[in-house]
Amino acid sequence: MDVTKKRKDRKDIPAKTVNLLWARTAGRCQYEGCNEVLSRDILTKKNYNAAYIAHIIAAEVDGPRGDEVLSSKLCQDFENLMLMCDKHHRLIDRIELKEHTVDILKEMKRKHESLIERLTDFKSKEESEILLFGANIGNQKFLLTSENARETITKTHYPASQYGIELGIHNSGVLDHRQEYWLMEQASLRTNFESKIKYAQEKGIIRHLSVFGLAPQPLLIFLGSLLGDLHPTEVYQCHREPKTWKWLNEHDDIVFEIRRPQKITKTVALNFSLSATITDDRIQKILGMDCSIWTFTVNNPNNDFLRNREQLTRFRKEVRLLLNEIKAVHGQENIIHVFPAMPNATAIELGRVRMPKADLPMLIYDQNYQNPAFGFYETLKIE
DSSP: OOOOOOOOOOOOOOOHHHHHHHHHHHTTTOOOTTBBBBSBTTTOOOOOOOOEESSSSSTTTTTTTTTTTTHHTTOOOOEEEEEEEEEEEEEHIIIHHHOOHHHHHHHHHHHHHHHHHHHTTTTTTTEEEEEEEEEEEETTTOOOOHHHHHHHTTTEEEESSSSSOOHHHHHHOOTTTTHHHHHHHHHHHHHHHHHIIIIIHHHSOOOOOEEEEEEEEHHHHHHHHOSSSOOEEEEEBBBBBTTHHHHOOOOOOEEEEEEESSSSSEEEEEEEESSSSSHHHHHHHHHOSEEEEEEEESSOOOOOOOOSSSHHHHHHHHHHHHHHHHHHOOOOOOOOOEEEEOOHHHHHHHHHHHOOOTTTOOEEEHHHHHHTOEEEEEEEEEE
16 A cells, blocks of 8 residues: 555555565564554554555556566565555655665565564574663763664573563762762662562563673672572673674684682682783782782683683683682682673673572672772672
């Protein structure tokens, strides 16, 4: 159906083709970024048909993107049809006709129908609730959307809800070099987790979690400690190159290394030099020279080394063994001073693998040159 008056000589689109178009589009506008539901009114929620069937190549030679040969040939062809709202049908055919070429519209159609197919392919997938946690990192506001998360998990899961569950504080004016930031964020995170996640997990409402976190590392470690490892959970990593949350199928040449202290003292430090290198002197500046520094690192520390699930799984296993070893060497009446330079996903997993009744408490440090202490300083404690 066109916005303009239908010509008498135009062939009707077969009902089976119309039905197929509605099915393949899930009844939503295929214009990229729109996705408007076309079977009901947005405001009143009353059910009615608000859809237009747009031709990529016009049904008439003199129509939008018309062709002397293809217009007649493809006027009833499913591959030449798109479901659209009134606004975007007018846009592509009248207002911005030149900007909307055949290739651009075909790509919109392909993307939309591929996404609907992935989202509705439940046979080999299980339901997963998306958990979003973001907090200010210095002056940077977090940018984390449920749309990114849904797009990421659809290969293995389908989203349990449209928007997921958000645990962070929005529009906080407190920056992370101030102590009140950590008190406020930790209290808020605990409260939100207990009210939005913990109860639903215990009642079986949430069977699986897909976790996306962008926040200072001490908060991510704390989030991991709240999550624990009793419930099915997958933690995702935000990659810099390419910019994506999806796990990348790349060759794994990462080797984790543990450097044990040369002397055993009462004060214990755990140095995670994964995304960058933390030298011993920076830790000794905080804890003094009489401390035992355990270093967990990789053969090439950098901020984008974590590329696939297998690396994160190996990280979990090796950290679990390391925490046991530290407790055995330093005794059960001690505390671990943790200095993290690590990817977000590994920070969350560090909190998850720690066993609250068996492992030593952890005092987490953060680096922030706006803090009066200049460099690393205490943030929060996990017991």
